[in-house]
Amino acid sequence: xxxxxxxxxxxxxxxxxxxxxxxxxxxxxxxxxxxxxxxxxxxxxxxxxxxxxxxxxxxxxxxxxxxxxxxxxxxxxxxxxxxxxxxxxxxxxxxxxxxxxxxxxxxxxxxxxxxxxxxxxxxxxxxxxxxxxxxxxxxxxxxxxxxxxxxxxxxxxxxxxxxxxxxxxxxxxxxxxxxxxxxxxxxxxxxxxxxxxxxxxxxxxxxxxxxxxxxxxxxxxxxxxxxxxxxxxxxxxxxxxxxxxxxxxxxxxxxxxxxxxxxxxxxxxxxxxxxxxxxxxxxxxxxxxxxxxxxxxxxxxxxxxxxxxxxxxxxxxxxxxxxxxxxxxxxxxxxxxxxxxxxxxxxxxxxxxxxxxxxxxxxxxxxxxxxxxxxxxxxxxxxxxxxxxxxxxxxxxxxxxxxxxxxxxxxxxxxxxxxxxxxxxxxxxxxxxxxxxxxxxxxxxxxxxxxxxxx
Numbered sequence: 001x002x003x004x005x006x007x008x009x010x011x012x013x014x015x016x017x018x019x020x021x022x023x024x025x026x027x028x029x030x031x032x033x034x035x036x037x038x039x040x041x042x043x044x045x046x047x048x049x050x051x052x053x054x055x056x057x058x059x060x061x062x063x064x065x066x067x068x069x070x071x072x073x074x075x076x077x078x079x080x081x082x083x084x085x086x087x088x089x090x091x092x093x094x095x096x097x098x099x100x101x102x103x104x105x106x107x108x109x110x111x112x113x114x115x116x117x118x119x120x121x122x123x124x125x126x127x128x129x130x131x132x133x134x135x136x137x138x139x140x141x142x143x144x145x146x147x148x149x150x151x152x153x154x155x156x157x158x159x160x161x162x163x164x165x166x167x168x169x170x171x172x173x174x175x176x177x178x179x180x181x182x183x184x185x186x187x188x189x190x191x192x193x194x195x196x197x198x199x200x201x202x203x204x205x206x207x208x209x210x211x212x213x214x215x216x217x218x219x220x221x222x223x224x225x226x227x228x229x230x231x232x233x234x235x236x237x238x239x240x241x242x243x244x245x246x247x248x249x250x251x252x253x254x255x256x257x258x259x260x261x262x263x264x265x266x267x268x269x270x271x272x273x274x275x276x277x278x279x280x281x282x283x284x285x286x287x288x289x290x291x292x293x294x295x296x297x298x299x300x301x302x303x304x305x306x307x308x309x310x311x312x313x314x315x316x317x318x319x320x321x322x323x324x325x326x327x328x329x330x331x332x333x334x335x336x337x338x339x340x341x342x343x344x345x346x347x348x349x350x351x352x353x354x355x356x357x358x359x360x361x362x363x364x365x366x367x368x369x370x371x372x373x374x375x376x377x378x379x380x381x382x383x384x385x386x387x388x389x390x391x392x393x394x395x396x397x398x399x400x401x402x403x404x405x406x407x408x409x410x411x412x413x414x415x416x417x418x419x420x421x422x423x424x425x426x427x428x429x430x431x432x433x434x435x436x437x438x439x440x441x442x443x444x445x446x447x448x449x450x451x452x453x454x455x
Contacts, residue, residue, distance in 0.1 A: 004040035022105040038427035082130035085111040088448035090124035095169030097131035116441030148179035193394030196387035205390035207405040213247025215382015218413040232256035237321040240328035267305040268316040320344035327352030335360040351376035378437040
C-alpha cells in the first residue's frame with residue numbers, strides 16, 4: 001500500500017470514528033479522497049500540513065431550533081442547520097434546503113461537495129450548506145412565510161455579504177428566498193447581496209433560475225465535442241421535474257436533443273415525442289402539481305407509479321436513451337440502474353443533482369471504455385457559478401443582460417471541463433473526470449489553506 005493510500009485510509013477511519021451514523025457524508029468523502037491518490041503520491045506537502053484531516057472537518061457547524069405557528073394556531077418545531085465548511089477561497093457559499101430528509105449527515109455531504117464545486121468555478125467562494133427538516137409541500141403561503149421568517153431569525157446571526165451567502169436548493173425557490181431576504185433586511189437593516197436566487201426586480205440575476213440545468217448541458221456539450229460527438233439528435237432520459245430538470249430539458253431542446261422522461265417521488269413519465277416544456281412548466285412552476293398530471297394532459301405520455309418499479313431500481317432509468325441526466329437527488333442511480341442504461345444503449349451520464357450516482361455505479365461507468373461520465377461537482381457547478389455572478393452584480397449595484405450572464409456561464413462550464421480533463425491527463429487518468437475535477441478543485445483549496453496557516 002502506498003504512503004498516500006495509507007494516509008487516505010487513516011483519514012477515512014477518523015471520519016468513521018468521529019462522524020458515526022453519517023453514511024452519505026462518508027460516501028462523499030470516500031469518493032473525493034480516493035481520487036486524490038495520484039496528487040498525494042506526487043506531492044507530500046499536503047500530508048505534511050494535515051490537509052485531509054482539516055478539509056473533511058467543517059470550520060463551523062450551527063444547529064438551531066426553528067419555531068413557527070401553523071394556520072391552526074399551533075407551534076411547530078424543526079431543526080435548522082448551517083454547515084460552514086471551508087472559507088479558504090472566499091465567503092461561504094451554498095444553498096438552503098427545506099425537506100424532511102434534511103439532517104446533519106446530508107448537509108455535511110452537500111457542504112463538503114460544495115467546497116470543490118465552488119473551487120472549480122474559478123470564482124472566489126468557499127463551501128457551505130444549510131437547511132431544515134421542514135417540508136413546504138402541503139403548507140399554505142402564510143405557513144411558508146412564517147417558517148422562512150423564523151428560520152432567518154437564527155440564520156441571520158451567522159451570514160453576511162462577505163461572510164456567508166446562502167442560495168436556494170430543494171424546497172427553496174424564489175418564493176422562499178424572498179421571504180428570507182425580507183426577514184434578513186428587517187433584522188439587519190441592510191439591503192445587500194447576502195442571499196442569492198433573488199427575483200430580478202430586487203437584486204436577482206438573469207439566468208440564475210436556468211443556470212444549473214443550462215450549465216450541465218453546456219458541460220455535456222463540451223465533453224461530447226472533445227470526443228468528436230454532439231448533442232444534436234440524442235434522446236435523453238432526465239430524472240426529476242424541479243428547477244434543474246426543467247432547464248436541463250429546455251437547453252437540450254434548444255441544442256437539438258430530445259428529453260423523453262421526467263419524474264418525481266410518485267413515479268416517472270415517458271413521453272416518446274419529447275417532453276412538452278410549456279406543459280411541464282405550467283404543472284410544476286405554476287400549479288405545483290405532480291408529474292402524473294402531465295401524463296393525464298399529454299396524449300401519448302405514460303406515467304409509471306413508483307409502486308411498479310422493479311425492486312431496488314429507479315424506473316426512469318429503464319427507458320432506452322443515449323444520455324442520462326440524473327437531476328433529482330443523491331443516490332438515485334445505482335449499479336443495477338446503470339447496467340440497465342448501458343444494456344439499453346446509453347453511453348453517457350451527466351449529473352445534474354448532487355451525488356446522484358452510488359459509488360458502485362460510478363465504478364461501473366469509469367470502467368467502460370465506451371462510456372462518458374460527467375460528475376456532479378463539475379457538471380452541475382453552473383448554479384453556484386451564476387449565484388456568484390449575482391453577488392458581483394449586487395456589489396456593483398447593476399444588472400447584466402441575459403445574454404451576458406449566459407455567455408459567462410457557458411465560458412465557466414467550458415473552463416471547468418477543460419481544467420478537469422487536463423488535470424486527469426496530467427495525473428495519468430485521461431478521461432476520468434472524477435479524478436480530474438477532484439484534484440483540480442482540491443489543489444486550489446488546499447494550497448490556500450497552507451498559505452493561511454493553521455487556523
